[in-house]
Amino acid sequence: MDIVSLLKTLSETPGISGYEDQVRQVIGEVFARYADEVRTDALGNVIALKRGTGKAEPRRSIMLAGHTDEIGLIITRIEQGFLHFTEVGGFDPRVLLGQEVVVHGRRDLPGIIGSRPPHVLPPAEREKTIPLDKLFIDVGLPADEVEELVHVGDLATVRRELTQLKGDFIASKAFDDRAAVAAMAVCLEQLAGMQHAWDVYAVGTSQEEVGLRGAITSAFGLAPDLAIAIDVTFGNQPGLSAAETVEMNKGPAIVYGPNIHPALHDTLVETAKALELPYQVEPAPGRTGTDAWAIQVTRSGIPTALIGIPLRYMHTSVEMVSVKDVERVGRLLAAFIARLDAGFMDRLTWKPAISGEK
Amino acid sequence: MKELIKKLVETYGPSGNEDKIRQVIQEEIAGLADEVRTDALGNLIARKRGQNGGKRVMLAAHMDEIGVIVTHVDEKGFLRFGAVGGVWPHTLLGGRVVFANGTVGVIGTEKVEDEERNKVIPLEKLFIDVGAVDKTSVPVQIGDVAGFSRPFADMGKRLVAKAFDDRIGCAVLIQTMRDLKKTPHDVYFVFSVQEEVGLRGAMTSAYGIEPEMGLSVDVTLTGDTPEAQTMAVELGKGPAIKVKDGRMLAHPGVKRLLVETAEAIGIPYQLEVLERGTTDATAIQVSREGVPAGCVSIPCRYVHTPSEMVDYDDVTNAVKLLVAMLEKPIIL
Amino acid sequence: MILQQLSEAFGVSGYEDAVRQIIFDAIRNDVDEYRVDSIGNLITLKRGTGEAPFKVMVTAHMDEIGLMITHIEDNGQLRFAPVGGIDDRILLSKTVCIGDKKIPGIIGVKPIHLQDDKEQEQVIKGDKLTIDIGATSKAEAEQLVKVGDYVAFTTSFADLGPTVKGKAFDDRAGCAVLIEIIKAGPYPFDLYGVFTVQEEVGLRGAQVAAYAIEPDVAFVLEGTICDDMPKKKDVSPTTELGRGPAITIMDRTFIADRRLVKLLVDTATELGIPYQFKQPLMGGTDAGAIHTTRTGVPSVTVAVPSRYIHSPVCLLSKSDFENTARLMQEALRRLTPATIGK
Structure with missing residues (x-):
């Protein structure tokens, strides 16, 4: 697989939370090459099923979740042809100044988030950041044409x-x-070249950035035996300490904490070791803010793990990853899934390992 | 509808204390539904059965209003209180509240220092005076909840009252039940509880109903007052069809259905992007396996103050929009 | 007193194993069924004597607040982050224990002699502090602890006469009350005694347990905020020590079912058991997650007032503890489906 060109397509296809249709289409086509079935649910999750070879019915299943949505902008008001907007998901308004955008109106329009030239600004002004509601998009068209092409x-x-x-x-x-x-x-x-007993649901979840919403409903619908969420995590970068970050290009971050079933964490670590794959342990003392957080408490509870892909400059338009890390996460997931056998769930216990009637 | 609206807004019903308003609504909808029930949390659920295999549709308007709760009764009989729902401290001083048992209270403040005169007085410095002469003559106790007290005013086209959020939605639902003579859909009209404290009634009622489409009918803010927030919604320009609010992105198909319906019957409408705040639809959307959800909003000025203002035409047009939508097959 | 064992056990959210073991050993012979679910809740069932199919869930959370190791410095000092709600100001000059091996550690601070006046007034943020285990290098530290290890305070339990002191009364006090309730059974209905996990990080255990059990009614037992120290202003103490079990009417996470509040008040009044209403809007409990489960569950929280919760050492009154256990048992005996209109 040419990961770079896949990532290029995925990244450049628009898919703002709640409006993931285009990127969902792309993802569905990619998944369909390897899966037995691909479908979309009521909230826009794209769900691929790759059946396992296990004989027991119903076959056990694992859900993989990575979100398809990205943060974006939404038009709130049109004033003399200029577009006021707000965020969908969490934007740092400072990264928007002087940025080129695409406005998805009746047709796609190139736009500019304008900045007033430094010449006209008093020095004190340049020391201040500009909040979102003071920024605007200019599409370079006459006001009446803008009103026609762009709606709130x-x-x-x-x-x-x-x-x-x-x-x-x-x-x-x-x-x-x-x-x-x-x-x-x-x-x-x-997995196409491996044996795996369990059914695998690869889910491109919707609306993660606005409250893990696709994960909530897809996990409820699939009710898998296990789940692994995959999300990006903070890679080391200028301005962040080692305690807050993981290292770039040093392999997947296998997360540990209340959000994670410890036995799943341990199995992922063992799998990485067996593959001689570099990995890092990332502590998460509470809310992880990822799909894993929603999936773990779905229905009667789903043992869940979380794998982080180290990434620098999160929620900017220059998010940076190592292609090798992406590939390693894929291999780790596959090797983990291949280990899942009929007895795996019985080994997934807490201390004391008890269940029964007196 | 104005008489109905007046009756609804003047009835007591802060979150968790919806018994009286539920009683009023129950009487109003008597005979209009095939089934009526109250669930474990207190949601009033009325079902109108469809004739021929339409969708299971849930419409939700919340019965509860914001209010205050007694947190402490001091030795002299003054009540300290906290907010039930999103109460603005700006709106409190000198205001009046009424408890379930009819006790009236006025809101006073501790001494305001000179340097604090231009600041909002925080809730911690305010208290309720129920006219008691000492602790033993206080007719309410810790945990009792009061609603705000302000009469309904009919200004002709515009109406003013407390609790238009969301009694106006309740009025729209009731009128829709009256006007909807025939529908192919199985329609659940839900008068929900505890929206103001976390969409709790919508969560449990949606789980029970398992709708195939969910709509909330609630108020939204406007951008049409002096130096208001950046928002395209105005009073009197028609019901607002939600695209986004603070916690939900409406299902594009639901939004489209509402837009097309409004255009087909020729009523004005507006598209709404609300930056903060949300509605019951947020909870309905993530119920079980997910529900295509949206919201019909009644534009409302001064939301969460004791004097909320709506436009009567927006209200009647919202009813027309819902009735027209429910009369036809729904394709998302 | 089982509260001592429970209080001294290591059970930070996500790592409740030791507490679960103690509770299981205490009740295994008193329940008809038991299991540990996927997130770690200990779910027990004591079958009822009555005919009506009626399920009552009573919960208490096993987890306590604590810390987690996030990074090991080259000099062997350990960086940490809070698990649950911790006031940074309580961290200074405390002893802790870390991970499976309970490695002892200390949280030190710059000597007062070397601080300037300004530093004296500043709160030291948790992320500026370290835990010292006596290791002199990263390699040495890594032999004893690892990133992700949980950290608990080390506080011994003591009986002070009318009161007891110890750590984690939020909510080991509730666990101890629930153990007594289970032992005092059976009741006319099926009693699901649930010892939940991860309350302190978001009511997570209770949410899945309630979904699985589908109870008709839920009671949540807590060790709750007690702020009754002398104050200048006549404001709420939240609860007061020695004034009996605290009943919640409304908090940040839920509004109690009025019928269940009435049941508790009527029972207390009938038997002369003291009770108090907890200051509304303060805190949150597992009831917040339970009451919105599925189609909704009428719920209420009853708590043992406990001073200084979310710090390494708490204090509670023995009479409050006993009265909470008694009120709950008596209220449960008076509970019928009719109480909630079924």
């Missing part, structure tokens, strides 16, 4: 093409969490 509630995405950096590093928008989608594709491709 239309969306806009930052325009960005993938940049190949030195070595294994690439940068673009929406690697959060399309990098995980690519890792799931790698996993499915790997």
